[in-house]
Amino acid sequence: MVGRAAWPLLTAVLLVVGVLLSLGTGRVWLDPAVLAGSLFEPKPNLPWLILSELRMPRTVLAVLAGATLGLAGAALQGLLRNPLAEPGLLGVSPGAALGAVIAIYFGLSGSFALATPMLGIAGALAAASLTLMAGRGGTLTMILAGVAVSGLMAAGLSLALNFAPNPYAAYEMTIWLLGSLADRDWSQVLLAAPFILAGWVCLALTARDLDALTLGEAQAQSLGIDLSRTRFLALAGTALSVGAATAVTGTIGFIGLLAPHLVRPFVGHQPSRVLLPSALFGAILLLFADVATRIIPTAQEVKLGVLTSLVGTPFFFWLVARLRRMSP
Amino acid sequence: MSRIEAEAVTVERAGRAIVDGVNLQIESGQLVALIGPNGAGKSTLLSLLAGLLRPDGGSAKLDGAALTSIDRRKLxxxxxxxxxxxxxxxxxxVERLVALGLLPQLPAFGGLPAHMHARVAMALEAADLTNHRDQPATTLSGGELGRAMLARALVGDPEVLLVDEPLAGLDPRHALDGIIRLRALADEGKLVIASLHDLTLAARYATHVAVMSGGKLAAFGPTSLTLTAALLRQVFEVDACVTGAGTPTATVDFVPQAAL
Structure with missing residues (x-):
């Protein structure tokens, strides 16, 4: 058993290794010596360009999106006190996907590159406000409202695919939905980053409320917690951060579900203490998953969302088995 | 000195009055046992008096201010x-669960200050849970969890304490411990309201009883004067034998009406 103090160290090491692997993996090998040598040259050379324009946005995006999914998953599981809660459950990720697909459907993305992420963010916010409006009043109503909104968004996605103007557009939408970090550039990262950071702030502000919810809603309220504020912050934070991340990367499942469960036993299950480690492990998981999509030798690159789902599903079965053991 | 007043408070659910025009005044130094049959409105009245529920009619006040207008954190x-x-x-x-009772006293950021650890330890000691300190709260037995939750409520040293069936599921020793602690708090000058189903414990330790029946307050007053066989027959529809209400050796016994 690793000592208590070793966990932050292990997390940091994994994160650094993930970042270095992500920067170092790709079609060409970048010699660190060449990079370091060219650091002070005024004229950019090819390896440096590959690093700064191709690999770095991808790595930064993996860290941002992974941390977002881990953090939002932890906050939602704390809010709803439900081990299956994740951003997709409340309609946020499908909302972002629908927004982005609409941009592709109407060909907006062709004329204006940032149309996809912008409409994605708008879709996430719309879905979240719908869930919040319909799900006022309690945990169960909120989950049910989220399921209903998710269903609505999924129907919209199918409709867009159904009426796709041409096979190429349908193909583009499907590929986008699978989720990927490939070929994202700085402009997309910079568009999403402010929304992601604003969302993180909202989610972090719920920390103490989530602790109080350990005692159930009545006791949390009696401890001075305004539950409608907590719900609003959690949902707005999820919509902003997950919406912005999904709008750039496409749907990436299971990270938000998996990361909180991975870290929870090591922080004594206290909801506020789950948030940061869950965000860090979300980033680590996504970094490694993204590296894996580049290493696995298939004719076409395995899409990131497909890989996380494939790897995440066995975990889901494990969770079901554990719940069955624990329930009386 | 605290004072809780209910003025004609009414709560309606689906057109039915669950709490119906209750007038009540409770002061520091009183341990009020809230008794009544199932569905009489005890829990609803308690959450009203705790300021968690907005009445549909009338008002509930703490020291003259409407409970729903007091800042949540201050309350x-x-x-x-x-x-x-x-x-x-x-x-x-269990330790962290009890420490959650200190949340309203914590500074805006950071963890539990050092001097508060001592209060958590004292609350655990008083609840006879020191040996269970590091045990996950979900693995406690029902009675142990009840004691842990009472410790959670008491750790912040509140002036006003409202507890809904705090003795449910407790073994005789811990039930006695629990009610004696509640009485001790009242004697220290706190205001304590507890809904109870164990009428013997209520008769022995409560300074006052409030009796709910069908959403209405059927009776309220000092235990020795209020808790009578006639009242219990009227409210619980059973024949009762009450001896020495308001003294430490009081007993309340029930006999089915048909048996007499």
Whole structure:
């Protein structure tokens, strides 16, 4: 058993290794010596360009999106006190996907590159406000409202695919939905980053409320917690951060579900203490998953969302088995 | 000195009055046993008096200010509330569960200050849970969890304490311990309201009883004057034998009406 103090160290090491692997993996090998040598040259050379324009946005995006999914998953599981809660459950990720697909459907993305992420963010916010409006009043109503909104968004996605103007557009939408970090550039990262950071702030502000919810809603309220504020912050934070991340990367499942469960036993299950480690492990998981999509030798690159789902599903079965053991 | 007043408070659900025009005045130094049959409106009245529920009619006040207008955090610092059958939602340690009662007193950022650890330790000691300190709260037995939750409510040293069936599921020794602690708090000058089903314990330790029946307050007053066989027959529809209400050796016994 690793000592208590070793966990932050292990997390940091994994994160650094993930970042270095992500920067170092790709079609060409970048010699660190060449990079370091060219650091002070005024004229950019090819390896440096590959690093700064191709690999770095991808790595930064993996860290941002992974941390977002881990953090939002932890906050939602704390809010709803439900081990299956994740951003997709409340309609946020499908909302972002629908927004982005609409941009592709109407060909907006062709004329204006940032149309996809912008409409994605708008879709996430719309879905979240719908869930919040319909799900006022309690945990169960909120989950049910989220399921209903998710269903609505999924129907919209199918409709867009159904009426796709041409096979190429349908193909583009499907590929986008699978989720990927490939070929994202700085402009997309910079568009999403402010929304992601604003969302993180909202989610972090719920920390103490989530602790109080350990005692159930009545006791949390009696401890001075305004539950409608907590719900609003959690949902707005999820919509902003997950919406912005999904709008750039496409749907990436299971990270938000998996990361909180991975870290929870090591922080004594206290909801506020789950948030940061869950965000860090979300980033680590996504970094490694993204590296894996580049290493696995298939004719076409395995899409990131497909890989996380494939790897995440066995975990889901494990969770079901554990719940069955624990329930009386 | 605290004072809780209810002025004609009414709560309606689906067109039915669950609490119906209740007038009540309770002061520091009183341990009020809230008794009544199932569905009489005890829990609803308690959450009203705790300021968690907005009345549909009338008003509930703490020291002259409407409970629903008091700042949540300020209210939480002086008043503790424990609902019926509280549950721990995550397997946090018993120590952390009890420490959650200090949330309203914590500074805006950071963890538990050092001097508060001592208060948590004292609350655990008083609840006879020191040996269970590091145990996950979800693995406690029903009675142990009840004691942990009472410790959670008491750790913040509240002026006003409202507890909904705090003795449910407790073994005789811990039930006695529990009610004696509640009485001790009242004797220290706190205001304590507890809904109870054990009428013998109520007759022995409560300074006052409030009796709910069908949403209405059927009686309220000092235990020795209020808790009578006639009242219990009227409210619970059973024949009762009450001896020495308001003294430490009081007993309340029931006999089915048909048996007489």
């Amino acid at each position: 939480a610092q002086v008043r503790a509330y424990l609902p019926q059958n509280p549950r721990a939602e995550w397997p946090v340690s």
